[in-house]
Amino acid sequence: MIFLNQAKVFKSNSNTNSVFYRFLDIAIITCSLIAAAYFYGVALNRVYLTTLLVVLLGFSYTAEAFNLYRSWRAGKFRHMVIFAALTLVFSFVALFIFAFLFKFTEQLSRVVMTLWFANALVGLFIWRLTSRLYKLNRRRLGMSMQRVAIIGATESGASIFKQIIAHDELGYECIGFFEDRQPERLFDDMHLHVAGPIEDAVNKARRGEIDVLFIALPFKAEKRIADILARLGDTTVDVHFVPDFLLSSLIHARIDHVGDIDTLSVFESPFIGARELVKRTEDIIIGSLILLMISPILAAIAVGIKLTSRGPVFFKQARYGLHGDEIKVWKFRSMTVMENSNDVKQATKNDSRITPFGGFLRRTSLDELPQFINVVLGDMSIVGPRPHAVSHNEEYRKKVEFYMLRHKVKPGITGWAQINGWRGETDTLEKMEKRIEFDLLYIKHWSLWFDIKIIFLTIFKGFTGNNAY
Incomplete structure (x- = not known):
């Protein structure tokens, strides 16, 4: 399918951000132990370095289980904070179980361990709160807003629009729907006027007037989608394709690869990797x-x-x-x-x-x-x-x-x-x-x-x- 190959030119920096966030959490947990040991006058010997390694491994493992480093742009801040706190709690529980099994709990200072946990908990919260307030302030000032257009006045297009309206923390400003069909053929529950034909959306993208473009056309319109993507290939707009079928039945949707061919999983177990x-x-x-x-x-x-x-x-x-x-x-x-x-x-x-x-x-x-x-x-x-x-x-x-x-x-x-x-x-x-x-x-x-x-x-x-x- 031509449009799948063409879509590969559009990239996201979410992976880069998640790597940075992982590094920041690890740095905060490590610095929290160093600060706690320095405050109480305890030397960081091999036992404490072992405990640090256990906590970091436990934190990294549990963070992946909680999907802590997914994009929270459309998520709730309190959920992100709760998951981060629970991840830290589980990592310290793993530490105490490990220390009990290998009989070195007596070599650990309870004061240092308490300070370490408290410092790490506060640190994980503060950087997330600071980042949240910074991003929200930028969006209020209109500095981090992204202009969004939706190609296709369809049911899936309406669903995307409703999510944009419901989550203002996304920082999305929808400029309208773009559609070539006659009004009587459009989705009945459309709450936004059609701003123009699809050609207008493509031209706006070329002029840099659109940051994010959602294509909500049916799969059967493959040739139209391929043509749109071909014309968007020389723009910097972020393009997302919204499937029009089985939206409620995709139990675990993800992009996979068979050789050089991309595939979309439809029915697949969530327990992979x-x-x-x-x-x-x-x-x-x-x-x-x-x-x-x-x-x-x-x-x-x-x-x-x-x-x-x-x-x-x-x-x-x-x-x-x-x-x-x-x-x-x-x-x-x-x-x-x-x-x-x-x-x-x-x-x-x-x-x-x-x-x-x-x-x-x-x-x-x-x-x-x-x-x-x-x-x-x-x-x-x-x-x-x-x-x-x-x-x-x-x-x-x-x-x-x-x-x-x-x-x-x-x-x-x-x-x-x-x-x-x-x-x-x-x-x-x-x-x-x-x-x-x-x-x-x-x-x-x-x-x-x-x-x-x-x-x-x-x-x-x-x-x-x-x-x-």
């Missing part, structure tokens, strides 16, 4: 800690099952896991039967197969606790779409749009759908559709912070529900 390592580390650490803490509860439940009904304590049922591969999910047995065939009847209210003690386990989700074994083994995650029986998968994949995309990630013990009340029996198609909707929202917006939020909310509202039988 470093993110996969972050997710697996989260599952191993949190899963192992939870298994250790709940071991007395597991033992008590096992005794309760043996005393109240005949049969084994555990029940392993076939489920679809990552990429749709079959896995065996661990559960406490809550029924008098051990159904694991191609035709599994879903539990319903007052189901005669459920034992009295099993009913309690199911209502409180305690029957799911053995799945932390699946998490540690790598078959499941703590947070992710709940696994369905194989027969239910085969039934609903034909009825619910994008159903199988939930298998782009590992199934979870808890999930965004369960937090929002879509758990238990799915006796109607609408219930399953809502569950899938929330599952795909989780996959699309995954972050380490999102996982922590879901885990926290599960403690208060995720274990019980009216639909759990």
Whole structure:
């Protein structure tokens, strides 16, 4: 496609900025330790240098998990500050765990460590606040405003315009839409007049009257888009293409390369590269800690099952896991039967197969606790779409749009759908559709912070529900 090759001439300095921001954070954390040691009169020996290395590694790792160095121009300042603070907290937690395991906590001064943390926290906040105020002041003075034009009075063009209006911190000033079609063929909800034909936008870009240009034409207009990009090739305007289809279905969109050909991922797992390592580390650490803490509860439940009904304590049922591969999910047995065939009847209210003690386990989700074994083994995650029986998968994949995309990630013990009340029996198609909707929202917006939020909310509202039988 010609326009993809042509688009490569337009570059962004976001990568350069993110490298500078990483360097600045590392410098602040390092200088904070030096200042704390100097203030308390402690020499920076090999032990302190080791602690510095652990904190820097922990900070860098967690920062990537929180996506701390993404562009925050359209983000909320308080979110950026909170993520920076949480990143520092997690890095110091990692330090204390490391120091405890290798038995050198006694060689560290509590005063120095406290001062170090406080200095670093204040430093990370101050530079971000200073940068924020500086940029906002420049935009108020009109010194950092960017003139924006949108080619295409389409639905995707209207969506971009609404975001520009909603986020004045972007520093964008929209001069209008540019469109060649007749007014009756334009998108109905257009809130801005068409400033002129597309040729006017191209000419304004050539004269330097436009800084950013959004192309919101449909994919089928490839020849028109290629022609526009060819004429913009000798300008310095920043060009962004806004796709007109599957905007809500792109669960993890990114540009990839196959040789010299650029591709746009449409259906892809968010856990690629470093993110996969972050997710697996989260599952191993949190899963192992939870298994250790709940071991007395597991033992008590096992005794309760043996005393109240005949049969084994555990029940392993076939489920679809990552990429749709079959896995065996661990559960406490809550029924008098051990159904694991191609035709599994879903539990319903007052189901005669459920034992009295099993009913309690199911209502409180305690029957799911053995799945932390699946998490540690790598078959499941703590947070992710709940696994369905194989027969239910085969039934609903034909009825619910994008159903199988939930298998782009590992199934979870808890999930965004369960937090929002879509758990238990799915006796109607609408219930399953809502569950899938929330599952795909989780996959699309995954972050380490999102996982922590879901885990926290599960403690208060995720274990019980009216639909759990």
